[in-house]
Amino acid sequence: MLKLIKLEWKKNNIGKYVRNAVILAAVLCLFMFALAYLGIANDPDTGVPDAAPGNNTISSPIELFTSMSFLVFTSVMLSSFIVSAYKNKTMNLMFSYPIKRQKILISQMLAVWIFSFTALVLTKLLLYGCILIGSQFMVSAFPLDFNMASLSFYVQLILKSVVIVTMSFIALFIGMAMKSSKATIISSFLLIILTQANIGDFTMANNAIFPVILTLISLIFAFLSIQGVENKDLM
Numbered sequence: 001m002l003k004l005i006k007l008e009w010k011k012n013n014i015g016k017y018v019r020n021a022v023i024l025a026a027v028l029c030l031f032m033f034a035l036a037y038l039g040i041a042n043d044p045d046t047g048v049p050d051a052a053p054g055n056n057t058i059s060s061p062i063e064l065f066t067s068m069s070f071l072v073f074t075s076v077m078l079s080s081f082i083v084s085a086y087k088n089k090t091m092n093l094m095f096s097y098p099i100k101r102q103k104i105l106i107s108q109m110l111a112v113w114i115f116s117f118t119a120l121v122l123t124k125l126l127l128y129g130c131i132l133i134g135s136q137f138m139v140s141a142f143p144l145d146f147n148m149a150s151l152s153f154y155v156q157l158i159l160k161s162v163v164i165v166t167m168s169f170i171a172l173f174i175g176m177a178m179k180s181s182k183a184t185i186i187s188s189f190l191l192i193i194l195t196q197a198n199i200g201d202f203t204m205a206n207n208a209i210f211p212v213i214l215t216l217i218s219l220i221f222a223f224l225s226i227q228g229v230e231n232k233d234l235m
Contacts, residue, residue, distance in 0.1 A: 004099075004107035005114065012081055017115060024069055025123040032062055032127050036140040058142035062127050066120060067164045068192050074116040074168035075188035079181040081108045082172065087181065105226045109172070113165055120161045128157075163211045167191055169222035176225055 036058055082105070128146060135144055147153055170191060175184025195214065 001103070001107055001110070004104065005111045008081060008108050008111035009115070012111075014115065017077060021073070021115075021119040021123070024073065025119070025126055028065055028069060028123060029127055029130050031065070032058075033130055033134060035061055036131055036142055037134050037138045057145040058131055058140060059128075059146050061142070062124065062131070063160060066124055066127065067160075067195075070116060070120040070123070071164055071168060071171075071192055072185065072188045073119075074112060074165050075171040075175075075184050077112045077116060078109070078168055078172045079175055079184040081112050083175045083179075083181045083184055086176070087179070102226050109169070109222065109225070112168075116168070117161055117165045120165060121158065124157055124161065160211070163215050163218075166215050166218040166222075167195070169218045169225065173221040173225045 085108075128148060131140065131144065132146075132148060134140070168188060171184045171187035174187040175181060195210075
C-alpha cells in the first residue's frame with residue numbers, strides 16, 4: 001500500500017501541492033498575525049475586535065480559517081487525484097494493473113489524506129507558534145487561550161485536524177456520484193457553511209458531539225466511495 005501511495009504522489013506531482021500548502025500556510029500566518037497584533041479585526045469605533053459570539057479568543061479564528069482553507073484544499077486534491085482521473089480516463093490504465101480496484105482507490109484517498117493531514121497540523125503549529133512568539137513583544141487583540149506546553153493542546157489539534165481532513169470524503173463521494181470535479185469543490189464549500197457558520201449564537205463548530213458524528217459520517221461516505229468499484233463502470 002505504501003508503494004501505491006508513493007506512486008500516487010509521484011504521478012500527481014506532489015511537489016506542486018507542497019508549494020501550494022507552504023504558500024497557504026504563509027498567507028494564513030500573515031493574516032492571523034495581522035488579526036492578532038495589527039488590529040485588522042478591530043471595530044473602528046470601539047477599538048475592540050468585532051467577533052461573532054464565542055469567537056473572541058485567538059484559537060477560534062485560527063481553527064476557523066485553517067479548517068476552511070484545508071477542507072477546500074483537500075477536496076481539490078481529491079478531485080485531482082480521483083475524480084479527474086476518472087474523467088481523463090487515466091483511471092482506465094490504473095485499473096488494468098493486476099491490483100484490486102479498491103486497493104488503488106484506497107491508496108489514492110490515503111495519499112491525499114496523509115498529505116493534507118500533515119500539512120494542516122504543521123500549518124496550525126506554525127500559526128500558534130507565530131502568535132505565541134508575537135505575544136512576547138506585542139499585545140494581542142484576542143486573548144491567547146492556548147498552551148503549547150500542554151499535551152492536551154496537541155491532542156485537540158490532532159483530533160480536530162483528523163475531523164476536517166476526513167470530512168473531505170463527503171465531498172469526494174458527491175463528486176464521484178455526479179461525475180464532476182466542480183461538484184467536489186462546491187460540496188466542500190457547502191460543508192464549511194454547515195460546520196462553521198453561525199446562526200445567531202448557535203454554531204456546530206463548538207459542539208463536542210458533532211465532530212464525532214461528522215467523522216463517522218465521513219468514514220461511511222469513504223466506504224461508499226469504494227464500495228462496488230470492482231464491478232462499477234468507469235465514468
